[in-house]
Amino acid sequence: MELLNGSLISNTIKTELQAKVNDRKAKGLKVPHLAAIIVGDDGASKTYVQSKVKSCLDLGYESTLIELSENTTQDELLNKINQLNNDPLIDGYIVQLPLPRHIDETAVLLAVDPAKDVDGFHPENVGRMALGLPAYLPATPSGIVELLSRYNIETAGKKCVILGRSHIVGMPMSLLMQRNHPFGNCTVTVVHSKSQNVIEECQKADILIAAIGKPYFVTSEMVKEGAVVIDVGITRVADSTKKSGFKLAGDVDFEHVAQKTSYITPVPGGVGPMTIASLLMNTMQAVEIKNN
């Protein structure tokens, strides 16, 4: 068993991106500029978006954090999005989810200029990805493909089972793993809440990707000997031995599953850091498309 060390690979990618930033500076080119909008005071969301901004600044990107109050109206948010769409200094931006209940997430999503949609959530980017056209790929699925590629894990013809069909992970993951690509070409099965025979499906997987947000759902009996296991889940569970009172749990019962696998991602330190690395790569792509 070998760990798929997302923290390590993410750092490698950051070093590569930093070199690109320095190269752009030396050539007098614009450095990437990511903006992030957060609405409201959710603690976890704030922490998450701040770490994205910090990662940008660490690399020499420019970054703007736009914090809007919980009672921001939908129109006010759409106006802010319109400003970002029209601001030539902003190469890409993200709107941190979830949004407060009184705001229609779909309306917000559709207002983002696809050319600046570095989260890859706009239908035009999703469709471009599905059709194999150039696109911003959603951060978590493309981070997973990047991780597989950096460990040179063979995927062609392999059976890939994806647990979960979310718009942000499971669905796009299925499209990326089935496409004709050096780290695609899998026979992909998507398993979800309505599926029968979930255990049997998982047992067939050469590559098992769990993205359902249910701590320790994937047990040892569900995993084939030698499988590659990717754990996207990251849920807070109570842990009185921790100062914070909680620990982060993946969808995989790592303790019992790991020994059966050929490769497995830890939680934390697996998929999470790759998600941020993808966002940083997308933002670099945004400035490269525009200014080179």
Add this chain to the structure above:
Amino acid sequence: MELLNGSLISNTIKTELQAKVNDRKAKGLKVPHLAAIIVGDDGASKTYVQSKVKSCLDLGYESTLIELSENTTQDELLNKINQLNNDPLIDGYIVQLPLPRHIDETAVLLAVDPAKDVDGFHPENVGRMALGLPAYLPATPSGIVELLSRYNIETAGKKCVILGRSHIVGMPMSLLMQRNHPFGNCTVTVVHSKSQNVIEECQKADILIAAIGKPYFVTSEMVKEGAVVIDVGITRVADSTKKSGFKLAGDVDFEHVAQKTSYITPVPGGVGPMTIASLLMNTMQAVEIKNN
């Protein structure tokens, strides 16, 4: 075994659409108007596009066939598309594929206004479909879902295996069958040219959808007893007993497979007529969105 009679269901849908047209006329509303562009002289394409136009006229739709010569330039075609995008009388239009080699199909596809893209091929429509937003659904996959729904075939939790990952059938079919929808919620597996264990995958299918264009590829041993089999293939194969010298062959060895199935589509008269019915439904949707 029961035949999934696409010809019959297609006629039912046409009758329903005709009633809608008459209703619109009675209310003084615009009737749907579909335009179709064909470039070049390919016989099969011409026949196909003419049958689409004829189907429109039969229902009381308006329809315009735009025939451009084989040596039309890409710019000339894009100009024509631009005209259609800006013509308020045209509710939807299609560009018959394939296009001559000197024309970039992707550039043409991207030029179509998504609001008039009744083929559902534009990335924005593909992405909207993937995200469960209102969209024009691609005609063949949505025709198959319609066929399943008209026969009230239970799909939730069933294992659906799709042979082929084309942008026009296999890929969108996988998204439609896995979505949370009364005739979705399948556990979907997509099998393609790079897949290993194709036979074993097919043997697991409660619903098997073949869309690879290989005559008689699906044999009796590949089909589970009681499965639902949908045959998208339609290939001309030589047949000296026919006046035309050929017959139409599906991807399924119907003669030996049919007896094992609960439901199966014939070729011809199965999926083909449903594809045209879907296009007609999308065109009605186009006028309804705009004018009602």
